[in-house]
Amino acid sequence: MTITYNDVKLTYDTDTFGFSVTAGNEVRWALDRTFRPYFLTEQGRTYFDEALKIEHKSFHSGIASGFYSRFEKFCIGGKETAVSFELCVWMEEATGDIICEWIPIEESEAAVLKVYWPAPMEFTSESERWYSLINLRQGILIPNNWNEKFGKVIFEGRFGTAGSYMPWFAQVRERRGCLTICETPWNAGYYLDQPDGTSYTQIGVWNDSSLGRMDHRRIIRYKFLEDCDYNDICKVYRRYASECGMVRTLEEKAVRLPKIRQLTECSFIHQGIKTYVNPESDFYDEKEPAKNNKLTTFGSRTEEIVKWHEQGAGPVYMHLDGWAEPGYDNNHPDYYPVCREAGGAEEMRQLEETLHAHGDLFGIHDQYRDYYRAAESFNEEEACRLTDGNIPEQSCWAGGPQSYLCTSRAPYYVKRNFQRLFEQGIRPDCAYLDVFTCNEGDECSNQRHRMTRRDSYDYRLRCFNYLESQKILASSEEVNDWAVPGLVFCHYAPYDFMMGKEGIEKRGIPVPLFGLVYHDCLIIPWMMDKVTEKNDYMLYALLNGGAPYLKRDGAYANIDGAFENECHISEKEQIERCKVVTGLYHKIAFAEMVSHEFIGGKKEIQRTLFSDGTAVTVDLGRQEYKIEKVN
Structure with missing residues (x-):
């Protein structure tokens, strides 16, 4: 099945459910014809071509021409089920882009957990002039003759995490490029396929369920470039992101937040006040208990700031960890009062005033994802609940046993906590909301505050927007495409090797x-x-x-790039x-x-x-x- 527009021909393969793009009688790009698209259920893998009924048809509209494939009824776990879905592959008239959609129709009898379609592009020449681009942290270029296997990708390559700061990947061969953009990135990611005995890399996309269902269209857009490199691909994506309202520049943000200009003159200082490691934490050192706790007063930090300036330091931005009871990474979201042993609110105000007197900026660490059982307001009713009713828990960080706060509650806690600070005469210039921009969006099946991953990202953005409304510069752990409109800065956005x-x-x-x-x-x-x-x-x-x-004092030794x-x-x-x-x-x-x-x-x-x-x-x-x- 084919359509042609402006001398470009799109051919849809009804056997493999992939496509190829031809220009000037030359196949420019084609999905891997050896790949069998499939989906996962609790019973395992089911291939698209195992459907008991498959139909294809073409369509034309005022914006596009393309093809539909409908798949109905599958034998899953030895039982015929009514699972059905459609594929839609079409060429957009305005851009020439190819768009692939996976559209759920019926899944009541068997929950579809994950879908692997479209196939990776054919990309098998072992040449350094063929390379792949992935947005793992700041970015990586993988030549097709790279001999080392890549290994696991953090967060399984999920878009919207440190595994992919932006929801795209790309491949370039002999200066022809294919940019693959996920337009529904909240429940999607990429995977790398490097077959044994080869050095080339193929990249595919996966989509997983949301609250146990594949309940919305999953959309992948392909843009094809001639005579390009990775710079051109990034600029094409920037134009796309601008169309989507994601490109909000510092110049624009500084209109509402003039302190941004001041921050551009600053060197960054990251230090802490109080550390307390809960005995139930994975970080607790039983052999040397004294190492679990330490304290530096606000007065000592004030003296250090004076000393930095006496030595000739220019303006600085101080990011302060562990400023409240009972210490860093403890009791969130009930992180108060200001640490008494360190001098309390009065000495914290003096530190802030000293910074301002030297032309510096002051910011605090805060957290609204890790939900500690030791928190006074802890209530399982507000924790993220899985679709099976369970509440995920861990004890990884200093505060010990924790679950995850449903992000729908986070904006309320942010407002409550900052108002408490304001009432004590503490008004930081900046605030760091930890992990929001590196960890995946959370989901919650509690009907009282049901939340998808997409909702979770939106609630995180609302937290940043609240800070902006208070003239506070918002930051988070890393960076991410979805957060750009509301974020001013971050802790870091490093290259992968720096971690x-x-x-x-x-x-x-x-x-x-x-x-x-x-x-x-x-x-x-x-x-x-x-x-x-x-x-x-x-x-x-x-x-x-x-x-x-x-x-930069790392909160924990030998992780997150904090090494001797x-x-x-x-x-x-x-x-x-x-x-x-x-x-x-x-x-x-x-x-x-x-x-x-x-x-x-x-x-x-x-x-x-x-x-x-x-x-x-x-x-x-x-x-x-x-x-x-x-x-």
């Missing part, structure tokens, strides 16, 4: 895909560790046009390094990252260009950098 210990092999070539799309929309602080004499993270801060960390390094940098030297980075960042914070390139094909020499004409070149081999104006 592991030194010496671990890179799983591809790091490229700033997120920066190429959203550099001028968010403030991203970068690690400034000098890991070894041959690996200085300052170069990545410059290359990516980000803000610097003056000091062999190179010690004195405070004086770190101040000077940060001045270089802030000097650059303040100039280009509101500028789009126009391009990134490898100079002379050498992966160790990289260059970024920003829309104000600033170019940054780093030589990772020589550990050198150059900043210049090119126009």
Whole structure:
């Protein structure tokens, strides 16, 4: 079955339920014809072509032409069921894009848990000029001759998590590109297929159920580019994101939040006040109990700020962990009162006033996902409930046993808690709502506050919007496409390799895909560790046009990129390094990252260009950098 538009022919294969795109009598792209689309139920895998009734038809409308395939009745677990669905594959007239839709019709007799369709693109040439792009954290380029297997992807590649900051992946072969965008990303993700004995990578998409049902259309859009590289693909996605209302620049945000301009001048400090590890926590050290608890007073942090400035530090932003009872990662969402042992609300106000007197900004760590049983207001009625009635729990973090707060309740707790701070004369400039932008959206089957993953992301965004209404700059752990409209900055948005210990092999070539799309929309602080004499993270801060960390005390040792390094940098030297980075960042914070390139094909020499004409070149081999104006 075929349709042709503007000399491009879309052919739909009624045997494999895939398609190919032909231009000028040449097949440009085709889905893998060896892949059998399937779905999962509790009984296991069922293939689309096992349907007892399959029908196909073509259609034409005012916007598109395409094909429907309808699948009815499957034998699942030895029993005929009424499970049915449709596939719709069509070409959009306005763009030439190919759109694939999986449409649920009936699933009452067998819950469809996960769908694997469309197939991956055929992409088997083992050439470095063929490569795949995934949005795992900041971004990775995987050449098709990359010999190392990629391994597991965090969060199983789920869109909207640290596993994929943006809901797309792409492949380029000999400068022809295919950009695959998930338009319904809340219950979807990607997977990598690297067959044994090969070095090439195929990428497929999966869609899973929401509250036990596949209850909405799942939509994948394919955009095809000629004579392109990963820069072009990122710019095409930026235009798409702009059409969807996702591109909200710092320039726009600063109209309502003038302190954004002040934040672009700051070096970042991340420190804590009180740590208490619940004996039931996985982090509790039974052999050395004294290590479980520590305290630094607000007065001591105030003295440190004065000292930083005496040594010549410019403006800083202080992010403060563990500022309330009973300590970091404890009792959320009932994180109060302000830690008495550390000096209480009075000394916390003095710290804030000292920061402001030096032209600094002050922010606090907060949490509205981990729901601790030790919290005074803990009530299973407000916890996320699975469709089987169970409440998921863990004891991973310092506060011990916890479930997850239904995100529908989070905006109310945010408002309550910040009003309590305001009443004590504490009004932070910034607030960090932990984990919202790196963890998947939650679901809750409690009928009193039933919530899908999509709802969960919307509620998280409402929390950021409340902070904006109070003139507080919102941040979270990492970054994500869905959060861009409401987020001002983050804790970090690193390359994947930065989250592991030194010496671990890179799983591809790091490229700033997120920066190429959203550099001028968010403030991203970068690690400034000098890991070894041959690996200085300052170069990545410059290359990516980000803000610097003056000091970053990890909340937990040896996770989240917080490792001991062999190179010690004195405070004086770190101040000077940060001045270089802030000097650059303040100039280009509101500028789009126009391009990134490898100079002379050498992966160790990289260059970024920003829309104000600033170019940054780093030589990772020589550990050198150059900043210049090119126009």
